[in-house]
Amino acid sequence: MTIEVRNIVKKFGAFAALDHVDLKVPHGELMALLGPSGSGKTTLLRIIAGLDWPDSGDVSFDGENALARGAGERSVGFVFQHYALFRHMTVFENVAFGLRVQPRAVRKDEVGIRARVKELLDLVQLDWLSGRYPGQLSGGQRQRVALARALAIEPRVLLLDEPFGALDAKVRKELRTWLRSLHEEINVTSIFVTHDQEEALEVANSVVVMDKGRIEQIGTPSDVYDNPQTAFVHGFIGESIVLPVDVDDGFVRLGDTPLNIAAEHGSSGPSKLFVRRHDMQISPPGWGGLEGTVRRVRTFGPIQRADIALSGRAGETIIEIDAPRDRELRDGEVVGLQPRRYRIFADPT
Numbered sequence: 001m002t003i004e005v006r007n008i009v010k011k012f013g014a015f016a017a018l019d020h021v022d023l024k025v026p027h028g029e030l031m032a033l034l035g036p037s038g039s040g041k042t043t044l045l046r047i048i049a050g051l052d053w054p055d056s057g058d059v060s061f062d063g064e065n066a067l068a069r070g071a072g073e074r075s076v077g078f079v080f081q082h083y084a085l086f087r088h089m090t091v092f093e094n095v096a097f098g099l100r101v102q103p104r105a106v107r108k109d110e111v112g113i114r115a116r117v118k119e120l121l122d123l124v125q126l127d128w129l130s131g132r133y134p135g136q137l138s139g140g141q142r143q144r145v146a147l148a149r150a151l152a153i154e155p156r157v158l159l160l161d162e163p164f165g166a167l168d169a170k171v172r173k174e175l176r177t178w179l180r181s182l183h184e185e186i187n188v189t190s191i192f193v194t195h196d197q198e199e200a201l202e203v204a205n206s207v208v209v210m211d212k213g214r215i216e217q218i219g220t221p222s223d224v225y226d227n228p229q230t231a232f233v234h235g236f237i238g239e240s241i242v243l244p245v246d247v248d249d250g251f252v253r254l255g256d257t258p259l260n261i262a263a264e265h266g267s268s269g270p271s272k273l274f275v276r277r278h279d280m281q282i283s284p285p286g287w288g289g290l291e292g293t294v295r296r297v298r299t300f301g302p303i304q305r306a307d308i309a310l311s312g313r314a315g316e317t318i319i320e321i322d323a324p325r326d327r328e329l330r331d332g333e334v335v336g337l338q339p340r341r342y343r344i345f346a347d348p349t
């Protein structure tokens with residue numbers, strides 16, 4: 001199922017939670033809506049699900065107006081952050097529930113229901129727990145049951161709102177990999193909400209970055225990581241060092257220090273330089289460009305993370321860089337710094 005969202009506006013009072021949002025989700029996509037808290041991700045998901053209505057704009061499923069249908073008529077499976085399982089029902093009954101309440105015309109008989117539930121529990125690898133109650137399951141297992149239940153009605157769209165948000169880091173990581181392979185197997189158009197950039201980049205085929213009710217960028221995980229189109233996206237994805245710089249006809253300065261990098265030809269004015277922590281390379285001092293004093297070094301496996309106090313007019317500014325461990329950094333050492341990959345965005349503020 002292809003989903004198309006056109007020019008959606010959703011206001012709560014005077015506040016626009018969604019501000020003219022356009023989005024196309026091709027059939028079979030596994031798409032992440034990524035953004036900070038309050039950026040409008042859940043609101044957008046709820047409108048696609050039919051749990052909420054926009055003030056203006058259109059939503060279509062395979063070219064048909066979805067807004068004319070309620071949530072129950074859109075063939076949508078929904079999974080929330082907090083496993084909304086029925087506590088008094090076994091795993092089996094929880095998954096069977098959706099099948100039992102289906103319209104008579106498509107409802108299966110008891111044998112059909114049993115077979116389908118078994119199939120679903122096999123799919124989420126939980127058949128061995130079918131007799132347990134939700135209270136007897138781990139958080140990760142509960143979320144897999146919730147997924148099996150959402151899939152029971154064979155939805156044409158699967159919507160997941162922070163499905164792993166309440167789980168600890170290790171289980172989250174396992175479930176990410178698992179969700180990806182499950183999606184490959186069932187190939188249902190799926191959209192999941194997350195504020196965790198690593199989760200979005202690792203799981204999704206395409207990532208929609210949102211901020212303040214607007215879409216900032218849509219692309220593959222490598223697109224949004226390697227070619228952030230806005231300052232917001234660069235700052236939100238990956239660990240970036242951000243320095244206020246002045247650009248003068250393409251030449252870049254930090255305070256009085258000229259940096260040996262170029263901005264777009266002809267660009268001028270106050271700007272922001274974005275460099276990922278591992279893209280700020282250590283170079284010998286005294287060659288011009290950025291310099292600083294190493295303040296504190298910690299090691300994390302193959303990398304050393306160092307605080308560096310920048311020298312000159314840029315002083316007082318401390319940046320955090322990640323360097324390989326082939327050359328050991330020492331506290332108090334003066335080093336040169338050279339951005340290997342960087343982006344410069346005009347800063348109108």
Ligand code: ATP
Nearest residue numbers: 012017035036037038039040041042043044193195
């Ligand atoms: P989070 O990651 O915290 O869930 P989100 O990106 O999903 O955030 P939304 O839940 O879509 O954000 O909310 C977007 C904005 O709309 C927020 O500022 C929120 O306070 C506001 N909002 C959402 N629902 C309502 C409501 N029912 N009434 C008033 N304001 C609301």
